[in-house]
Amino acid sequence: MTNLRFGGYLLVAIGFINMRYQTGHHNAVTHSLSIVIPGALLILATFIKPTQKLLEKRNIKLLVGTIVALLVIYSFIN
Amino acid sequence: MLATTVFTLVAQSRVLPKYRAALVMSSMVTFIAGYHYFRIFNSFNESSMKNAVTIGTSQGSFNEAYRYVDWILTVPLLLVEVIAVLGLAKAAANSLITRLVPASAAMIILGYPGEISSANGTKILYGILSTLPFLYILYVLFVELTKSLDRQPEGVAATIGRLRLLLIATWGVYPISYLIPILVKNPSVAQMANLFTDRQIGYTIADVLAKCVFGLTIYKIAKMKSVAEGMKDDH
Numbered sequence: 018m019t020n021l022r023f024g025g026y027l028l029v030a031i032g033f034i035n036m037r038y039q040t041g042h043h044n045a046v047t048h049s050l051s052i053v054i055p056g057a058l059l060i061l062a063t064f065i066k067p068t069q070k071l072l073e074k075r076n077i078k079l080l081v082g083t084i085v086a087l088l089v090i091y092s093f094i095n
Numbered sequence: 096m097l098a099t100t101v102f103t104l105v106a107q108s109r110v111l112p113k114y115r116a117a118l119v120m121s122s123m124v125t126f127i128a129g130y131h132y133f134r135i136f137n138s139f140n141e142s143s144m145k146n147a148v149t150i151g152t153s154q155g156s157f158n159e160a161y162r163y164v165d166w167i168l169t170v171p172l173l174l175v176e177v178i179a180v181l182g183l184a185k186a187a188a189n190s191l192i193t194r195l196v197p198a199s200a201a202m203i204i205l206g207y208p209g210e211i212s213s214a215n216g217t218k219i220l221y222g223i224l225s226t227l228p229f230l231y232i233l234y235v236l237f238v239e240l241t242k243s244l245d246r247q248p249e250g251v252a253a254t255i256g257r258l259r260l261l262l263i264a265t266w267g268v269y270p271i272s273y274l275i276p277i278l279v280k281n282p283s284v285a286q287m288a289n290l291f292t293d294r295q296i297g298y299t300i301a302d303v304l305a306k307c308v309f310g311l312t313i314y315k316i317a318k319m320k321s322v323a324e325g326m327k328d329d330h
Contacts, residue, residue, distance in 0.1 A: 023119050030127045030168040037161050038134040093133065 021072055022063040024085040028056025031092045039095075048095045052088050059085070096129030099307040106314055111326055114317035117179035121310035124169045124176070128306050131165040132299075150291065162298060163210065167203045171196040173309060174232070177258065180316050183243055194235050202228040206273065215277045222273060229266065236262070248323030251316055258312045265304040272297030 032053030039045035059081065062068035071077055103122040107115045142149045142157035149156045174195040178188050202225045209221030236259050244252040275294045279286055322328045 019116055020119060023123055027123050027126065030123075031130050033168070034127070034131050034134055034161075034164055037164050038138055092130065 018063050018069060018072065021078070021081060022060055024082070025056045025059030025061075025063065028052050028059065028085060028088055030056075031089065032056060035092050035095070052092050055084065055088060096125045096132060096303070096307060099125040099310055100129060103310055103314060109321070110314075110317040111321040111324060113182055114180055114321060117176050117313055117317055120172050120176045120179060121313050124172050125306050125310055127169050128165055128302055131162070132302075135161070147288075148291070159210070159295070159298075163203055163207045167200060169306065170203060171199045173305065174199055176310070176313050177236075177240075177255075180313050180320070181240075181243060181247065181255070182320065187243060191235060191239065194239075195232060198228040198231045198235070201225075202232070210273065218274070218277055222270060226270070233263065248320055251319050251323070254312065254316050254319065258309070258316070261304070261309060261312060265301055265309070268297055268301035268304070272301065 032049050035052060036045060036049035039048065062072060072081065100122045103118045103125070107118050110118065138157050138161070139148065141155055151158065175192055178191050178195070181188075183191070205221055205225035205228070207221075209218040209225070212218055212221070240255075240259075244255060247255070272294045275290050275297065279290060282290060318328075
């Protein structure tokens with residue numbers, strides 16, 4: 018759970034950095050929020066009991082990990 | 096930065112599970128900082144034209160105050176790393192975290208107005224204001240934290256002592272870089288360019304020391320504690 022929380026924090030952090038450096042660029046806010054919002058939702062999910070149980074499942078963990086990795090890649094190329 | 100991220104992630108199996116959170120935090124800090132430098136290079140590229148760099152806050156300008164976005168996200172984590180690797184009782188750890196994290200955030204927030212100001216008076220005022228939470232952090236690390244070092248394994252207390260000195264030495268580079276612009280009175284255009292470059296070099300060196308070297312020291316402490324608690328030292 019702690020690692021998923023860190024993953025969420027990572028997305029929020031790089032999303033904000035992404036937004037700051039692209040200020041003025043076309044669709045900068047949309048690009049960056051597509052990284053920040055999933056990160057914020059992931060952090061939130063790690064604090065709510067029903068979603069905590071869901072996140073403890075191996076398949077869900079794998080899926081969330083893959084999404085985090087893809088969003089990190091997206092933050093470099095957008 | 097990214098190499099340290101990979102190392103601290105891969106090295107997790109070399110420490111006991113209870114110390115892995117500290118290594119994950121360290122890898123996050125270096126990754127966020129590495130990503131930030133990637134974007135700094137982008138920004139530097141965009142703002143450079145004909146051997147000159149446009150500095151400011153508008154689009155296409157290099158805004159070094161953006162470093163503060165990185166710092167406010169990573170510096171509190173650096174301090175949480177120290178607490179996490181010590182494996183203190185929950186109440187003691189929470190007490191230290193609730194004091195260190197707000198103080199580190201205040202230190203950075205108070206430095207920002209001085210960084211973006213071109214007036215020397217404002218720079219000095221906010222420089223002094225951001226030094227106050229820094230002094231409080233030092234007090235917590237050197238006075239409060241020392242109380243918990245008696246229960247640490249042999250060698251760990253000495254390494255933590257060195258970690259605190261590393262923190263003072265590396266964090267000391269930031270105010271020097273911050274004050275570089277006011278060291279020269281009425282600088283020429285060429286001098287201003289040099290001062291700008293010097294400040295960037297200073298901040299970059301401080302970032303590498305404060306994040307990579309600090310993270311590797313955290314790894315060393317986690318490893319020492321793991322071995323002291325019975326983990327086989329086969330790496």
